Amino acid sequence: MINRQWLLASHPQGQATLDTWRLAEAPVPQPGPGQILVRTQWLSLDPYMRGRISPSTNYTKGVGIGEVMQGGGVGEVVASNHDDWKPGDIAEAMGFGWQEYAVLSPDLPGAARVNKVNTALAPPQAMLSWLGMPGLTAYIGLFEIGRPKPGDTLVVSAASGAVGQLVGQIARLCGARVIGIAGSDDKLAWCREIGFDATLNYKTETDLRGAIAALAPGGVDVFFDNTGGPIHDAVLNNLAVGARVVICGRIALANDFDGEDIGLRASSRLIVTRSLVQGFIAFDWWHRRPEAMARLAAWHRDGKLITREDILDGFERMPEAFLRMMSGGNMGKQLVRLGG
Amino acid sequence: MINRQWLLASHPQGQATLDTWRLAEAPVPQPGPGQILVRTQWLSLDPYMRGRISPSTNYTKGVGIGEVMQGGGVGEVVASNHDDWKPGDIAEAMGFGWQEYAVLSPDLPGAARVNKVNTALAPPQAMLSWLGMPGLTAYIGLFEIGRPKPGDTLVVSAASGAVGQLVGQIARLCGARVIGIAGSDDKLAWCREIGFDATLNYKTETDLRGAIAALAPGGVDVFFDNTGGPIHDAVLNNLAVGARVVICGRIALANDFDGEDIGLRASSRLIVTRSLVQGFIAFDWWHRRPEAMARLAAWHRDGKLITREDILDGFERMPEAFLRMMSGGNMGKQLVRLGG
Structure with a gap:
């Protein structure tokens, strides 16, 4: 099975372009002990990503040339070597990367943590926007x-x-x-x-x-x-x-x-x-996420928080979605939905 | 008796000059009920004064053309209509202004307050610098x-x-x-x-x-x-x-x-x-001045706070002292000492 990935092709000078990344194919990876394999359903586009493709020092390590672009996502577990996770569970994490399949480590702490998505609370992609x-x-x-x-x-x-x-x-x-x-x-x-x-x-x-x-x-x-x-x-x-x-x-x-x-x-x-x-x-405040989620979910449930998403369909549109968000072309949270 | 005063002659465009103020003479004023008359011994030069001679809005009312320049000082009480004050007491206040004699109201609150100087603690002009x-x-x-x-x-x-x-x-x-x-x-x-x-x-x-x-x-x-x-x-x-x-x-x-x-x-x-x-x-923190003074005085007494003043002699040198301070010509706190 093939895992399509967007790799960083170059550090942009100024504005990123469609050529900042290149589409590549790799084998779908296997989860190691304590890990899960997820099939990506949603990917998030966020302004912090611009810092990750800059060659200059930022607050965390950037993406190297030829590496999978970093980014958060939501997906379905397709294989699990972790007792708390089973196929069919929905996972959300910052560590998906721009790829169709990802191996995640649910026991990582802090912002690297993998969250189980409660789909009764909100649609799963909410974990990338107002609940995330x-x-x-x-x-x-x-x-x-x-x-x-x-x-x-x-x-x-x-x-x-x-x-x-x-x-x-x-x-x-x-x-x-x-x-x-x-x-x-x-x-x-x-x-x-x-x-x-x-x-x-x-x-x-x-x-x-x-x-x-x-x-x-x-x-x-x-x-x-x-x-x-x-x-x-x-x-x-x-x-x-x-x-x-x-x-x-x-x-x-x-x-x-x-x-x-x-x-x-x-x-x-x-x-x-x-x-x-x-x-x-x-990312410094990840320990406060449960508190924030509880309040945000309550406000949303009570109709006090109305939110809007801007969805592009298709993994191949990731660079386009990034440019759209950076130029303000999006109306509400920018997301990409991957095909079934 | 004559009270010499420096009046604001013009709002400076850019840097102030010696002509920004003009020397004038007025009769020595008489203290009203609850007031004291002081003879100025020391006047303070401080960067905040630049804001007071600007025509633009600042955080407090500025000095009008023809008005006595604002500024803090230390002086000796020469007449008193206030029970707590007697001739010979040393007063410190923000409200002296650039003049040889000033009428002060000891009962004003906050930053407008008149402080009795404890000359056993430090030389009186310290109230305009490290103790002030x-x-x-x-x-x-x-x-x-x-x-x-x-x-x-x-x-x-x-x-x-x-x-x-x-x-x-x-x-x-x-x-x-x-x-x-x-x-x-x-x-x-x-x-x-x-x-x-x-x-x-x-x-x-x-x-x-x-x-x-x-x-x-x-x-x-x-x-x-x-x-x-x-x-x-x-x-x-x-x-x-x-x-x-x-x-x-x-x-x-x-x-x-x-x-x-x-x-x-x-x-x-x-x-x-x-x-x-x-x-x-x-000026927002005047209520903390007693606490600050106590700590500063203790450090100074213990030799942990060494301070330096830059003294010009003569009331007529006020504009010169102001320009000296604004251009960084002073070494330490800029003061003017008035004669006898």
Whole structure:
């Protein structure tokens, strides 16, 4: 049996292209002691992957040339050498990689852990979006750094994305007023549909800083920043006293990932407003995933968390899906569904 | 009797000049009920004053054209309408202003409070430097934001200044390794004399970022930033995982105070290192001043806190002293001593 795999072909200079990866074939591997073999059903596309294909040092080891591209997925167990797992179980893990079959080690700890998917709770691919890493990202960023409270004004960028859509809705549950920033009117219309109080299109707004000031005359108390870049500057020029800025992502820099990021030095605004800016990585908080999942599932069950996925069909479309996500072409969480 | 005063003559565009203020004469005022009249003995020069002469909004009301320049001082009570104060007492307050005589209201709360100076504890002008606002600034910035611990590497900019000299020594008491950055070899030699582990001259160092990396191969755990600007960028490119960046001042921008501050957007480094950047203003923490003073006084008494002042003699030298401090011409806390 053949296991198709996407291997890293080159470290991209600037934006990745369809040629950044190449499709290869390998034999389907056999699980060793304590391992399981899974057939991939869903693969996740996430901005952190851009860091993994950069030659520069990032927070974890990147993908080498000729290695299987890293990424999380969901799949069905087809063979098991582990007492707790049997064929037909559904597994979710960060360690699938871009391949049709993967061998996983359920006893690995932390972020490498393999989770058994409770399909009664939600569709399995939810484990890659609102019940998974993006859900944990929104939950931790908001509650550990942003700390929204009733009456606060919160701004979130990439507002309709996998993380942004959750941030806005959870912040509203906290009693905050939510302003979403995204790059198309369709995305913004959907954000308003799921309860955002106001929205801004950064591509058509000629004075984003002024537009934020008009929507947040008392200043921005919480900024959940998924993009970095000029949107970051426009919001930082509108901070309220005691603001919290959650530095979650920098997808605006996708085209110049390894270059110097030049823009606003916010020192002056941070002093005058006594504000806090903090970066974080969801993988550090994997021990909090059960807590986050329980809350997210309850909100979802009660209709308080409406989510949206952007699904491409076919394993061969992985690079296309990656480029789609990095350029903001997706509406909601970007996923690829593999054929039966 | 005549009260000489320095009045604001104009809002400076960029750097202040000797003509930013003009010397005027007024009658010595009389204290009203509950007030005291003091004869100024010492006046303090501090970077926050640059914000007070800016026409743009800052964190508090600025000085209007024709108004007495704001500033803290120490002086002797010459008349009192307050039961707790008698002629000969020494008063310290933020509300002296640049004038030879001032009327103060001892019952004002918070940062506007008038403190009776215990001259047995330290020379009275210490209340304007290590026992006063700069001391509180170092204490709060370090313990509320920087939180140095044994084994940490701390970098402080404007290292020999009123705040920097304290930050470095207190951080060493915490068990941290301290790297000081300043703009002259004399300043750096003195920093090493009072115990700093290493120093860097930002004016002669051609690769500040690389020089910091060489001195802090494990990264910078705490950065106490008094300058902003390119020094800020060089340190932020060297943060360790979990770093804390204390945004205290931005004196590097003295020449372009109201312009846009363009430089490194640190989002990427903050995510990768999971670091925190926080601005603060000592005036928010006035309620902690007794605690800070007690600790600072004990360290000073035990010889663990060595401090240095830069004294100019004569009230007429106030603008000169201000320019000297803003351009880094001072060695240690900048003060002006008034005659008899």
